[in-house]
Amino acid sequence: MSSEPLLSVRHLTKHFPVTRGVFGRRVGAVRAVDDISFDLWPKETLGLVGESGSGKTTAGRAILRLIEPTSGEVRFAGRDLAALSAAELRQQRREMQIIFQDPYSSLNPRMRVRDIIGEALRVHGFAKGDALEAQVRELLAKVGVPGAFSSRYPHEFSGGQRQRIGIARAIALNPKFIVCDEAVSALDVSIRAQVINLLIALRDELSLSYLFISHDLSVVKHISNRIAVMYLGQIVELADADQLFRNPAHPYTRSLLSAIPLPDPRHRQARVVLEGDVPTPLNPPSGCRFHTRCPAAFERCPQEEPELIVLGANHTTKCHHADGLEGNDAWFEELDRRITKQEELNRAKAAASSQPAPAPAQQSQARPRRTAAAPHSQPHSEAARDKPRHLARACVLAGLLAVVLGLWLLGAALVLAAYVIAIRKNLERPLPADIGIFAALVLALLVSDAVKSQSAQTRARHELNALAQHIEAYRTAAQSPPNSLTELGWRLYEIFPDGRPTDPWGRLYTYDPPSPDRDGRISSEGPSPDRKDDLVVRIPP
């Protein structure tokens, strides 16, 4: 091995925020990956094992910056990936590739195999035209797919062949490092062995380094040089593959190993069956994260988080039992003795505390449930939290009632108050959301309606007033008829300085004055309206 690690991960952390409500209030974080560190050497395969939810996939993606890590450092061949610009990162990605689990969804069904594999070559300017086709065929031959299939579509292949195509795509750019994310988990046993053998052959032929992520311990053991065991976002043990299986140090590793169903019917006994399930990473247990399920947990475990303890060359673990065993040649016997002793002690204790399930089991069950009910970590008692919630709910209902009764302003104020209470008290589920939205809608409708009708009424009143004034003016005018057309004109101008008024439908009010005839007398017949539909206000002389 060379002196410089190819990949060096330090304190890598990825938290996914948990948000709630319309405003995306942050109520917590899923601590998917929490401070993991390891090195990967050239030509080495590091296995990353863990149960679902342990953060192994997130770790793989955060390393490639396929998801942006929250904090921590990833150095690839000496360069800090987080500091790279988008363009530099794209260049760097030639050297870092990924193979996905599902060979059905990771290949674009509308692209021919030639384009799936050749896309990266083309984008990075490695080859085009006939040279590209030749390279694609060469890659296909390398992964054991006939080159003539390059013009086919993914659906024409079986699962194993698709995974081979995924592998060809990953090695197209001559990478140094490949993340294999459950790359063989979806395949049948006989096909899986083919693909594992292919991965090993390619590793030796192309000097690749793998980060081999899998939940299947026997596969990981087969392909890896070293293995990291993850539990709830942390690496609890990291050791050489053979060493890990021979001398597992962490109680979690021990139970994981004993849970593997071996294809050997004579090997039925001695299972360390763990109680309970993996707790939620939303609110991981205090201290050592494994203490809720650990058969060898003791007082210290829930209180302080264990340090990383170096047990020997390439063997680290995070367990209080290993405390003080650094550099001790006989560490395994001593550790085994400590763990077994504590297990017996715990069993005895569980038996003593009468029948209802052993104590660690109860604890483990109680915890995930409590966290599920209250994801934000506020130490409210149930009653204290219920009070503002009831108040808020009452406000919403009263507000709705007020709206129905027509007191829309009061209603709006009440609903608003409910939301203020909810937000201030940080209730996780303050109000039935649909009632709130419904109330807001009703309010909005009522408000806009009220505003509209208000303005319509005001306008109508103005118009009527104006009309009344005109009529009044006309009446006055009619009592003293004008002596000439000019005077009539002036009078008209005085009455309608802005031209003639219209009614709300845009029809003109026609001023129909009794105009004088040639003799200067006023006839009862006025001029006809300008337009047919104009209103004619006739006032008898």
Add this chain to the structure above:
Amino acid sequence: MTPEALLSVRDLKVQFRTDDGLVRAVDGVSFDVLPGKTLALVGESGCGKSVTAMSILRLIESQGGIIAGGSIEFQGRNLLELDAASMRRVRGNDIAMIFQEPMTSLNPVYTIGNQISEVLRWHRGLSEQEARAETIRLLELVHMPDPRQRVDEYPHQLSGGMRQRVMIAMALSCEPLLLIADEPTTALDVTVQAQILELMQELQQRLHMAVLLITHDLGVVAGNADDVAVMYAGRIVEHASVFELFDAPKHPYTAGLLASLPQLDHRATLVPIAGSVPDASRLPPGCAFHPRCRFRMSECSEKEPELLPLKGHGQRTTACFYTQKEPDADLTQSLRMQEEEEGPR
């Protein structure tokens, strides 16, 4: 036919009509399940193991399957001749089934208590209170933590392992004589899988049930089964006790499966089976495995081998011309040697 068999399937044939023509998903399968024993049906995806299980409960007809022949005798009655009402009594009462994906097998809008009591009230005629008490007892039996609270929870509030416990509780509610477990732990994590398998073994002993375990995982088979039937392309290719099978597989397919598993104690090269499982609508002539077989002979592509007892090996049977000719050949050893000669790929 063994007289003491609880379930005895003879020459079962199940077909599906598809656009590609008639697909023989199960083609002449015969096996017996003895009371209190576990028979494992092993095979890769598409080999017909789940279809066989569904046919026993006659659930396959609603999935478009046609039971084209054979008999399924349970306690002396042929299940294929029962009417719908008597079949409904058999399901749940005498034969129960648990499925791979517990989330899709549970109704999300009813509490788990509701769903278990429904079985109890239908099949055992209990009153509402009695059913509830019995439900809590069953949940205790499957080691559900806090059964009194859990009984009122909905499936989404439970983890995968707990859901599978609920499925088992439901399956056990009528104390069936036979439990069909179709990939019961495939969707679960290793540690939870160990819990569920442990639980199933414990309950099997306590209730003296027979179990038909359907799985693709040879590790699960080795740890839980008494007898094993290996299926390939709709047929049983080898049937043996679990020790016989893992000690010395006598069908090239079984040997190939075992050789392609990574070993924990030593790092040997994996010997994969070349090629892939054939399309069920276009099976090769003769023995369906012959294109992938390293021991094939000229007659393999001409006629189908029958499942026959091996000379000098007691009860165990295989469907292979090669091992019937050479019953003592060490297939695993020759596979390894051939692999070394030919090299990988």
